[in-house]
Amino acid sequence: MTTRFAVGDITIQRIIEQEQPLFDPLTFLPGLTQERLEENRGWLEQARALDKATGQLVLCVQSYVVRTPHHTILVDSCVGNHKDRPGRPFWHQKSDDTYMRNLAAAGLSVEDIDYVLCTHLHVDHVGWNTRLENGRWVPTFSKAKYVMADRELAYWTQKEKDDPSGVPWITDSVLPIVDAKRAQLVKSDFVLNESIQLIPTPGHTIDHYSVLVGRHGRDALITGDMIHSPIQGRYPELGMRADYDSRQAGQTRRKVFDRFCDTSTVMCVVHFPSPSTGHVRRWGDGYKFVP
Ligand SMILES: [Zn+2]
Numbered sequence: 001m002t003t004r005f006a007v008g009d010i011t012i013q014r015i016i017e018q019e020q021p022l023f024d025p026l027t028f029l030p031g032l033t034q035e036r037l038e039e040n041r042g043w044l045e046q047a048r049a050l051d052k053a054t055g056q057l058v059l060c061v062q063s064y065v066v067r068t069p070h071h072t073i074l075v076d077s078c079v080g081n082h083k084d085r086p087g088r089p090f091w092h093q094k095s096d097d098t099y100m101r102n103l104a105a106a107g108l109s110v111e112d113i114d115y116v117l118c119t120h121l122h123v124d125h126v127g128w129n130t131r132l133e134n135g136r137w138v139p140t141f142s143k144a145k146y147v148m149a150d151r152e153l154a155y156w157t158q159k160e161k162d163d164p165s166g167v168p169w170i171t172d173s174v175l176p177i178v179d180a181k182r183a184q185l186v187k188s189d190f191v192l193n194e195s196i197q198l199i200p201t202p203g204h205t206i207d208h209y210s211v212l213v214g215r216h217g218r219d220a221l222i223t224g225d226m227i228h229s230p231i232q233g234r235y236p237e238l239g240m241r242a243d244y245d246s247r248q249a250g251q252t253r254r255k256v257f258d259r260f261c262d263t264s265t266v267m268c269v270v271h272f273p274s275p276s277t278g279h280v281r282r283w284g285d286g287y288k289f290v291p
Contacts, residue, residue, distance in 0.1 A: 003275055005266070007214035010195055012222075012268060013106050015063040017078040017099040019274060021056035022090065028057055029229065031238050031246075040231055047291075048273045049230050057229055059271045061124050064222050065106060066213050068195050071114040074141065075211050075222045076270060080127025084168055091123070099128060113141040115192070118148045119224025120205040121156045122242065123169040125270075130173050137176040146177045149188040151207035153178070201226040201256060203249025204240065210256070220266040227253055228271045234286040257287040
């Protein structure tokens with residue numbers, strides 16, 4: 001399934017790889033209590049952010065494609081195929097054609113992508129950076145530059161050096177891009193052109209960025225993993241278990257939501273269930289996501 005909308009002369013389209021119940025809410029969001037979950041179960045189920053049958057959080061794993069008059073830009077690249085992820089059965093040695101089929105349905109081939117923006121270097125955001133060719137990991141998007149925040153890459157490169165078995169996605173999906181000289185290292189507030197600007201949104205990872213697309217009044221923010229579940233809108237301080245610095249991630253959410261709430265800016269969230277895009281409105285001391 002894809003949806004497509006325009007902000008000014010730019011179109012934004014989702015490329016979905018997976019959308020399903022994936023994680024237990026209480027372990028995924030360690031600060032969440034059973035009581036608070038029950039208090040919010042009704043609206044979360046209604047938004048399909050919580051699966052009624054399994055009680056698990058429903059996450060979408062997707063890329064956003066941004067087409068400007070000059071460039072075609074892919075934001076994040078999901079999980080990928082043929083990758084060893086023994087700790088994650090639903091991502092381990094995947095071989096389905098969903099992602100490539102959805103890319104083709106959007107009228108795109110891998111050669112059409114000019115830039116791959118990596119909001120951060122987690123396993124479910126870099127997978128399709130590379131594909132397996134004759135036993136080697138090669139850049140999937142053969143003509144693209146892959147834009148990574150410099151401190152983010154330095155952090156994960158060091159982790160990989162210390163213990164490659166702990167971060168296999170860096171070995172198979174990030175370092176081959178660097179070796180192929182396709183990585184463009186930038187500061188996390190980099191301005192790519194007049195309609196694409198990176199916004200530093202640290203906390204979930206050390207140098208995470210979001211992507212502001214369009215011009216003032218006709219724009220969209222592709223959040224990356226600044227937020228995972230709409231319940232973190234209602235309670236911005238609610239951290240996620242893989243956060244680098246949960247306190248900072250909470251501050252980032254407040255800052256970003258405060259800036260964009262009750263404006264026309266379309267929020268494009270990676271992991272919210274379909275339609276994944278909408279507006280942020282104030283809700284008590286927190287924020288509501290309105291698809
Ligand atoms: Zn993610």
